[in-house]
Amino acid sequence: MKTSDFNFNLPAELLAERPSEHRDEARLMVLDRAKQTIEHKLFKDVVNYFDENDLFIFNNTKVFPARLYGNKEKTGARIEVFLLRELDKETRVWDVLVDPARKIRIGNKLFFDKEETLLAEVIDNTTSRGRTLRFLYDGSYEEFREKLREIGNTPLPKYIKREAEPEDAERYQTIYAKVEGAVAAPTAGLHFSKHLMKRLEIKGINFAEITLHVGLGTFNPIEVEDLSKHKMECEETIIDQKNADLINKAIEEDRKICAVGTTVMRAIETSVSSNRRIGPYHGWTNKFIYPPYDFGIANTMITNFHTPKSTLLMMIAAFAGKDFVMEAYEEAIREKYKFYSYGDAMLIL
Template sequence: MTKFEIFDTQPKTYRLSDFDYELPEKLIAQYPTEKRGDSRMLVVHSDTEKMEDKHIQDFVDYLEPGDCLVYNDTRVFPAKLIAKKDKTDAAVEVFLLRELENQIWEILVKPARKVRIGNKLRFNEDIYSDVIDNTVSGGRVIRHNCSNEEFMEFVLKEGHSPLPPYITRDSEPMDRERYQTIFAERPGAVAAPTAGLHFNEELVKKIEKKGVKMVPITLHIGLGTFRQVMVEDLHRHHMDSEYFEISESSAETINAVKEKGKRIIAMGASVVRALESSLITGTDVNPKKAWTDKFIFPPQEIKVVDALLTNLHQPKSTLLILAASFVDRNFLLKAYKHAVDKKYRFLSYGDAMLIL
C-alpha cells in the first residue's frame, strides 16, 4: 500500500496517519519566486472533484462580485537575536515567541541546556533580560530591564528574520521583505501568513475592481504552526495559543456578505482559525480580542468560510489537516499527489492551492 492509496470510504474518525503523503525534499521551496505574484495555483473543486493547474493571477477569475476576501494583516517581526550570557559571555541564540505582558516575553534559546533561571542575557551595553521561568515546551520566560517600546526598537533594528525550520539556509536581507505580505501592518507574528505572500498590488487592484470586498483580521502566528503533531488521536493534540483580533467593522462586513448569500473566502488557515474562534452561537462572526488554541480537523463543520486559498503543506501538519475540513480527504491527497507529480513548489515559499 502506497502513501497515496485512496480508499473507497472515509473513516468517521480520522487519525494522524490518515494525513501522510510522500513529499520529495527537492520540492520544498528554499527561496520565493523571482517576483511576488509569480506562483502557480492548483484549483480543487470540492463538489465535482475537478482539478485545474492555474496561476495565482487567475485567482480573480474564481471570485464573484459581492464576495468577501478576508486576509491576515499581521506583520512578522525580526524575532531572532544574539545575546551574551552573564559572566561567561557565551553567545546564546534567542528566538522571541510572544509578549506575555509588559516587559515579559516567552522565548526559545539555543543552547537551551546552558540557560537557566537567574541568568542574565545581555543584548548590548544597555539592554539585558533576566531569565525568570521555564515553559512546559522547553522555552524560557524573560523580563527586560527596559520598556517594551525601547526593546522593540532594538529588535527591529538588530533582529534577524525568522524562517521556517524546513528552509535550511540562513536568512538573507531579501527575506525581510519577501517573508512578509503586502498586507502586513501589525507586528506580532514569528511566521508569515503564507497564503498572502502570493499577492502583489496588481492582483489586489483586479480583485477590488471586480467588486470583491477585502477585509482584514489579525492573528499573530506563532512557532506552533510548525510544531509536529505527536499523537495519532487528533482529539489529543493541543495547539499553541495565538492572539487574534477581529474588529467590529470587519465582523459587520463579513456577516452582511453572508446574509446576502455571497461567499467568504479565507486567505490562509490563520484567517479560518480566527473567524471560527470568534463564534459564540450560530454563524455570525463576533468582534473579538482573544487567544485561540482551536484545532480544526474533519469532520468538524466550517461555519463561516466557504472557500480557502492556502499553500501546499507538510505531511501530517495541522495546516494540511485543516484543509481537509474543506474537501474530502481522499480527494485532497489525490490533489497533493498531482501537485507532487507536476512539481509544484511546497510550503511557505511555495505555490498556492485554492479549495472551492
C-alpha cells in the first residue's frame, strides 16, 4: 500500500468548524462489512446495533488546555506555546511547539501572565518548531498545574480557524474523560451523551475503559510514499487488569466488541497476545495500523471521518477494507457529512 492510495478530494466546507447542536444527534453512517451495505442514521441510533452483554471500549483520556500564549522578554512578541508532553515533573520541563518558531532560541524567556508569576526558559531545540521549556513558578506542583489550566486554551485542531470559545472546553472533551494527559480529544467519543450512555446501560451493554493520551503525532502528515517507512510518534497507554478482564470475558462469550475510536484500537492492538487475549499494560505505543492487518480484539468500531492520506483513514481501511471505505467516503462527500474532529461518525459492523 502507498500513501497516495488514500488520497481523495475533500471540499473545505465539509471540515467541521463546530460540533453538532447535541452530541448524539450528529449523523452516523453505518457500514456492514459482511453485507457491503451503507446506511444513514443519527448517532443516537447506535444503540440499535448492539445487544445485552456486548461491550464498548472507551478511551478515558482527558484533554488539558495545552495551548498557551506568552510574551517574549524584552520585545514582548506574542508566542503560541503548545504543550506536548511533560518530561520531568520535579523540574517542570516540557516538550512544546512554538509559533512563530524563528523568534524563539535557547536562553529566551517567556512570560505568561501580567503578574509574571509564571515564566518559562527555553533550554533546548528539538525540531524546527519544537522546543524544550523549563517552567518557573513559585508554588507546589498542584498549584503549577492549576495555573496551566487557568491560562491555557482548549487545543482545537489547527484546521479550525476560529479562536477557542467557552463552549469548546466542554464539547472538545468526552463526557467520560477522567485521566488528564491528552493534547487532542479522542473524537469518536465526543458523540456520546449522558442520555445515550444511560440507554446503552439499560439495554445491558457493558463498558470497559482504557487510557491512551492522544498526542499531535497521530495527525502528522505522512512524508513517505512507502507506508512501511512511516514512523508514528509514541503515545502513553494504560490498560488495567479490571478492564482487561472485561474485554477478555467478552471475547470468550463471542460478544460484539466495539472500539470507540482509533485510539482505542491502537491501544488494544498494542497489548493483544498471540492467543487473542488482552493483558494489563502501561507503556508507550507507536503502532501504525494499515492494510493488510489482522485485528485481534474488536469486531466493530466507531470512528469519525478522516482527512486524505491520514494514518487514521489507513487504520479504518485496514478494518473495513480499503475499497469499501473509499466508496463510503465518496458517498459521505456526496451526502455532505462533516469531517474531522467535530464531524459526523461512522459505525463499522
